[in-house]
Amino acid sequence: MSAGIAAVQARIGELRALVEGPSATVSTGSASTGSASVSTVASASFGSALAAASVPATTAAPASATGQGLVAAATKYLGVPYVWGGESLDEGGLDCSGLVQRSLADIGVTPVPRTAREQMTLGTAVPSLDQALPGDLVVFGGGNHIGIYVGEGRMIDAPKPGKAVTVREVYTEPTAIRRILPQAGAVPVAMSVAADPAVPVATDAASAVALAQRAALQALVGLGASGSGVAA
Numbered sequence: 001m002s003a004g005i006a007a008v009q010a011r012i013g014e015l016r017a018l019v020e021g022p023s024a025t026v027s028t029g030s031a032s033t034g035s036a037s038v039s040t041v042a043s044a045s046f047g048s049a050l051a052a053a054s055v056p057a058t059t060a061a062p063a064s065a066t067g068q069g070l071v072a073a074a075t076k077y078l079g080v081p082y083v084w085g086g087e088s089l090d091e092g093g094l095d096c097s098g099l100v101q102r103s104l105a106d107i108g109v110t111p112v113p114r115t116a117r118e119q120m121t122l123g124t125a126v127p128s129l130d131q132a133l134p135g136d137l138v139v140f141g142g143g144n145h146i147g148i149y150v151g152e153g154r155m156i157d158a159p160k161p162g163k164a165v166t167v168r169e170v171y172t173e174p175t176a177i178r179r180i181l182p183q184a185g186a187v188p189v190a191m192s193v194a195a196d197p198a199v200p201v202a203t204d205a206a207s208a209v210a211l212a213q214r215a216a217l218q219a220l221v222g223l224g225a226s227g228s229g230v231a232a
Contacts (some may be wrong), residue, residue, distance in 0.1 A: 059122055059180070062108040066184040067135020074103040074148050074156045077165045082158045087114070096146050099158045099165055100137060103148065109181070117143030123180030129153070129170060132177050139176040149177070 083093030087101055094102060097116040104112045113119050120139040126132050136149040147157030150167060158165045 059109060059112055061181060065107045065109055065181055067133055067179075067181045068184045069107045070103055070109075070135040070148060070181055071150055071156065073106040074099060074165075076106070077102070077158075078156070078167070080158070080165045082161055082163050082165070084161065086158075094158050094165060096158045099156070100146055100148060104180075115143075116146035119146055120176045120178060123178040126177035126179050129174060129177065133179070133183055135179075135181050135183075137176075137178045137180065138170060138174040139178070140172060140174055142175050 077094060077099060080089065080099075081093035082095060083091055083098075084095050085091070085098070086093045086095050087098035088094075097114060097119055100116075100119055101112045101114060104110070113122070116139060119137060120143050122137070126136055129138075132138065132149045134149060134151045137146055138149050138155055139146050145157070147155035147170075149155050149170070153170050154167055155170050156165065156167050159168075
């Protein structure tokens with residue numbers, strides 16, 4: 001009798017091992033694998049998100065954008081009233097950093113930070129005003145004001161309330177000068193023969209840049225003299 005009971009119990013044990021044992025093992029393994037997979041995916045997703053958040057936004061400029069082009073774009077706003085926080089004509093005017101942002105956007109340079117303090121981190125540093133070229137950004141007061149260098153010690157900026165976008169002397173040593181665009185100075189160098197002998201010609205890169213600066217400045221002065229509404 002006891003042998004029969006023992007045989008039955010042994011059979012039950014075998015059946016339980018067949019039913020529960022492999023199932024539990026598979027379940028445990030599956031759960032472990034699933035947890036590992038979820039953990040791996042979550043970790044990868046977090047890592048990707050962290051990497052994306054750690055990469056600073058970069059300002060992209062088309063190949064055709066030049067410092068001279070930025071100066072030309074800014075001249076379209078000569079006479080526009082200063083409006084604090086203004087970044088489009090829909091707001092009635094522009095402030096200093098709004099003029100920079102708007103002019104850069106006009107030549108396809110985006111995205112551009114909104115404030116002067118942020119804009120002064122763009123591009124590369126220029127050591128001094130003597131080395132500044134048309135289109136360089138000139139920053140004052142540690143980031144309180146910004147303008148666009150024209151050449152020969154002058155700049156375009158939106159000065160302050162009650163004034164308008166104008167061309168004027170760089171009134172003090174800039175806190176920072178930032179170069180964000182290349183020059184178009186190589187073009188005049190190739191055109192070394194002038195139709196009019198009285199017209200100065202560029203014979204090297206340095207003189208080409210100087211001529212480009214002078215031409216841009218003369219054009220801007222001409223605009224002011226023709227009654228463009230530029231503030232004094």
